Amino acid sequence: MKRMIWVAMCLMGVGTASAEPLSQQxxxxxxxxxxxxxxxxxxxxxxxxxxxxxxxxxxxxxxxxxxxxxxxxxxxxxxxxxxxRRFRVSSPELKFTLPDGKTVPVVQGENMTVATRGATADVTLNAPLVFVGYGVTAAERGWDDFKGVDVKGKIIVVLINDPDFVEPDLKTFNGKAMTYYGRWTYKYEEAARRGALGAIIIHDTDAAAYGWATVKNSNTRDRFDIVRPDPLKVNPVLESWIQADTAEALFTAAGLDLKALRVQALSKTFKPVELKGVTLSGTYKVAADExxxxxxxxxxxxxxxxxxxxxxxxxxxxxxxxxxxxxxxxxxxxxxxxxxxxxxxxxxxxxxxxxxxxxxxxxxxxxxxxxxxxxxxxxxxxxxxxxxxxxxxxxxxxxxxxxxxxxxxxxxxxxxxxxxxxxxxxxxxxxxxxxxxxxxxxxxxxxxDHFPMAKRGVxxxxxxxxxDMVDGGLEAGKKFSEAYIRDHYHQPSDEYExxxxxxxxxxxxxxxxxxxxxxxTAKVWPEWKPGSEFKAERDKSAMTRK
Ligand SMILES: [Zn+2]
Known part of the structure; x- marks a missing residue:
């Protein structure tokens, strides 16, 4: 019977249909x-x-x-x-020292996360902090948050996502959609490129698109990277996220207003601001192996x-x-x-x-x-x-x-x-x-995983x-999705129900x-559309598909 249906469908030109139906069971x-x-x-x-x-x-x-x-x-x-290469951070003993001499201890996973994919041996650090807005250098968009300020040996403090997330009217970073400049990977890479010792990303549930539980679970366990001859060229010694209220307290202690700085960071004229008198110091163990x-x-x-x-x-x-x-x-x-x-x-x-x-x-x-x-x-x-x-x-x-x-x-x-x-x-x-x-x-x-393939043109x-749910429309779908991300995404409760x-x-x-x-079955070669950032790479090999 199934076979007859298959033949019938082929005759009708629905040659793409499945011979055997997919099974939910x-x-x-x-x-x-x-x-x-x-x-x-x-x-x-x-x-x-x-x-x-x-x-x-x-x-x-x-x-x-x-x-x-x-x-x-x-x-x-x-x-x-x-x-x-696997990087395992243990026993972090770090503290922020404030201008008045008081200290704020770092509690791994609670007020901050301490990780690395750069350091391959135990770390001792004592470094000043510089707020660099979104930490973006994008010549093609006429944007540079660093303005030539040297951050070598310092720790940059940076906002997650890109300016258009807050101000889509800027139309500089594709509006609400996140560009690569908004990703945490980019923030760390930019820090390493500039010789910064580390980057601390200020967490924000909306801008990051996930809550602190996700940040904590992903950043307090083993980190991995491809095997690089010199990992510090690509990733800094300290890769960190900080809770927004902890960050705000540090800024206040340095006489700065984080809220106002967030607004300044939405402008091309933003300049890095040092957190005067605030340092991060201490040690953590790093075990790196292949x-x-x-x-x-x-x-x-x-x-x-x-x-x-x-x-x-x-x-x-x-x-x-x-x-x-x-x-x-x-x-x-x-x-x-x-x-x-x-x-x-x-x-x-x-x-x-x-x-x-x-x-x-x-x-x-x-x-x-x-x-x-x-x-x-x-x-x-x-x-x-x-x-x-x-x-x-x-x-x-x-x-x-x-x-x-x-x-x-x-x-x-x-x-x-x-x-x-x-x-x-x-x-x-x-x-x-x-x-x-x-x-x-x-x-x-x-x-x-499609991204590394797309980058190479595929x-x-x-x-x-x-x-847009059949039952309840967009509202029901959004509700389900938001609840999933809040309650289960990257948490032990992502279980079969x-x-x-x-x-x-x-x-x-x-x-x-x-x-x-x-x-x-077709002879067709799908293509990137004009304007796609991946088109040029694919076009390079166009001759091999003629
Ligand atoms: Zn996944």
Whole structure:
């Protein structure tokens, strides 16, 4: 019967439909296993990693996908070995000294976080503080917060996000949407470029797009980076966040008004301001070592064009075991983030393997160390197993809709590539639409694994779940999403709940499947649209796709 339906659909020209329907039960089963306490929050380079990657490999293998990598002996393998440097900060004993001689002790994770991906040995510091506004140097936007002020050996204090977040009318940093200048990674990189000893980011729940609990959980555990010959060239000795009220007290003690300075920071004429008489001093231990982790890579070779590739990705890692929450739970299960995504690509693999073979190859990658700064995908993008200029395009999944059916899929980085037009086309059969990201200010486009690929020119889609719920509209969707971010995002309570409604998530998966089949059978090469920051990079290799 199923076969007859398939044939009928092909005759009707709906050749993109699935031969086997995607199964919510199978997706949920994978989510429950990957997010179970037994998998210990899927921390990178822990025993939970072995369990996790083995489970994913088994899934791809059973589906009929082949190994996409080679081991050191040259034998086919599902694993791409990724070397990372791990930084573990312990026993921080730091204090702020105020102009009147009083001190404010730093309490790790409470009023401040102390981390590094720059220092590889124990740190002793005693440094003055300079407020640098948003800490942005963007010549192409005519913006420079530093104005030639030397911050070498000092600690910069900086605001999160970019000026347009507060003042969209500035129209200098793409309005409400967060640019890369707004990301914490940029703030630290800019500090290191200028020889600053460290950067302290003033936390703000709205501007950061997450609360202090998330900051604490992400910054008081092991930090990772790719293995760099000289890490201090890229990351400073001190990478820190501070609670807004603690920061405000420091500014007041220095005779400064943080509120007024926040306003000044919205202007091109802003100049750095020293916190006169305030220093940060003390010590913390740093243990840095090299660890090995794995991307899982699987491929289903294409029929007629096996050397052209359609890519799906979903990171397998989460935060592992960390600080207990109020209930004493210390396993960060990462059920939504990103057991759902991994379960999603496993189900897509099963569908592709059962359906008539596509012309182009289908590549599935479950990246490692996404939560540590997109490191697995950065590594892959620098060491691709399939040529990037022949990677047609792809979809990255980081969290599937668990809220219920929606009328839309939201695209982060909307307006970037023709992939979104193709997705809109496939969504028509579901009577749904593509809409711009409601939360563009959260800078999500820079926050998942499609970004390292996009930077190298590969057209990638990053679909977020649509907020326009069939039941309750935009209001209900926003409410659900905000509650999730507040109560579960990067917290031990991101656990599988029987109350989840995956109907919408399944629809999204079906759309990604249909899009992938289209990409894998057509001769089409999706492109970045004029004005996209990624277009120039792709255009460089245009000749290879003629
Ligand atoms: Zn994620």
């Amino acid at each position: 199978r997706v949920l089963k994978d989510v429950q296993v990957l997010a179970s306490d037994e998998f210990e929050g899927r921390g990178v380079a822990t025993r939970a990693e072995d369990k996790t990657v083995a489970y994913i490999v088994e899934g791809f293998k059973t589906a009929g996908f082949l190994p996409g990598a080679k081991d050191s002996a040259g034998k086919p393998s599902y694993y791409q070995d990724v070397a990372l 660890i090995h982790t794995r991307n899982v890579v699987a491929v289903l070779p294409g029929k007629t064009k096996p050397d052209e590739y359609v890519l799906y990705s979903a990171h397998w890692d989460h935060l592992g075991i960390g600080n207990p929450d109020a209930t004493g739970d210390k396993i960060f299960n990462g059920a939504f983030d990103n057991a759902t995504g991994v379960a999603g690509i496993l189900e897509l693999a099963r569908a592709f393997a059962k359906a008539p073979r596509t012309d182009r190859s289908i590549v599935m990658i479950s990246f490692t160390a996404e939560e540590s700064g997109l490191l697995g995908s950065e590594y892959y993008a620098s060491n691709p197993l399939f040529p990037l200029d022949k990677t047609v395009g792809g979809v990255n999944i980081d969290g599937l809709n668990i809220a219920g059916p929606t009328r839309n899929i939201e695209l982060t980085g909307y307006g970037q590539s023709t992939l979104e037009d193709m997705l809109a086309e496939t969504l028509k059969t579901q009577k749904r639409v593509v809409t711009p990201d409601q939360r563009a200010e959260a800078g999500l486009f820079y926050r998942s 057209p990638m889609l990053f679909g977020a779940w649509g907020l 029987p109350s989840w409604n995956m109907t919408g998530g399944l629809q999204d998966l079906e759309a990604y499947y249909a899009l992938g089949r289209k990409l894998a």
